Amino acid sequence: LAKTTQPISMDSYEGQEVNITCSHNNIATNDYITWYQQFPSQGPRFIIQGYKTKVTNEVASLFIPADRKSSTLSLPRVSLSDTAVYYCLVVPDGSSNTGKLIFGQGTTLQVKP
Amino acid sequence: DAGVTQSPTHLIKTRGQQVTLRCSPKSGHDTVSWYQQALGQGPQFIFQYYEEEERQRGNFPDRFSGHQFPNYSSELNVNALLLGDSALYLCASSLRLYGYTFGSGTRLTVV
Numbered sequence: 001l002a003k004t005t006q007p008i009s010m011d012s013y014e015g016q017e018v019n020i021t022c023s024h025n026n027i028a029t030n031d032y033i034t035w036y037q038q039f040p041s042q043g044p045r046f047i048i049q050g051y052k053t054k055v056t057n058e059v060a061s062l063f064i065p066a067d068r069k070s071s072t073l074s075l076p077r078v079s080l081s082d083t084a085v086y087y088c089l090v091v092p093d094g095s096s097n098t099g100k101l102i103f104g105q106g107t108t109l110q111v112k113p
Numbered sequence: 114d115a116g117v118t119q120s121p122t123h124l125i126k127t128r129g130q131q132v133t134l135r136c137s138p139k140s141g142h143d144t145v146s147w148y149q150q151a152l153g154q155g156p157q158f159i160f161q162y163y164e165e166e167e168r169q170r171g172n173f174p175d176r177f178s179g180h181q182f183p184n185y186s187s188e189l190n191v192n193a194l195l196l197g198d199s200a201l202y203l204c205a206s207s208l209r210l211y212g213y214t215f216g217s218g219t220r221l222t223v224v
Contacts, residue, residue, distance in 0.1 A: 043203045043218055045215065099161050101205075
């Protein structure tokens with residue numbers, strides 16, 4: 001499974017846009033990029049998933065360049081409640097999917113007033 | 114729509130004891146996976162159960178075992194507890210291998 005690399009921590013202020021970039025140089029053709037959010041003492045929560053180009057939902061946007069070796073999670077106008085750990089995962093689809101999610105250390109986002 | 118339910122929420126055990134953690138999956142889900150999350154680390158995959166059988170296993174010793182019941186609920190058992198087993202234990206349910214939903218976890222402290 002492709003290994004991901006992301007910054008350990010980031011700081012932001014309320015109302016700003018936050019972009020968290022993840023590197024996955026060894027991503028395979030049938031891998032999807034998935035982001036989870038985790039608050040203290042809670043389980044990870046699915047945010048967004050994409051394969052290529054741009055995906056947007058009510059929570060975030062995910063930008064994936066053509067070579068798919070990196071991706072950027074964009075959180076518009078963050079609030080204090082967005083303070084959490086964000087994990088970037090590469091998840092195989094189809095017959096390569098073993099069901100085992102591999103989490104790294106994640107990016108701890110601290111939003112300040 | 115009930116999500117994933119885990120019990121208990123907190124637990125304190127002594128070294129050498131045994132512990133059982135429980136998980137009820139989200140309605141409509143048939144697969145349960147267990148993860149261990151040490152403080153400051155990402156969750157680590159322990160094993161996955163589908164059709165009452167262990168289908169995948171991570172790099173955890175045999176002291177970690179599990180079970181899935183006909184109603185899809187699951188138990189995680191840890192024998193001969195070590196101080197290093199102190200962690201947040203997360204259960205994730207899915208419909209086969211898609212749509213993972215995590216519970217809030219059980220915080221296990223071994224003293």
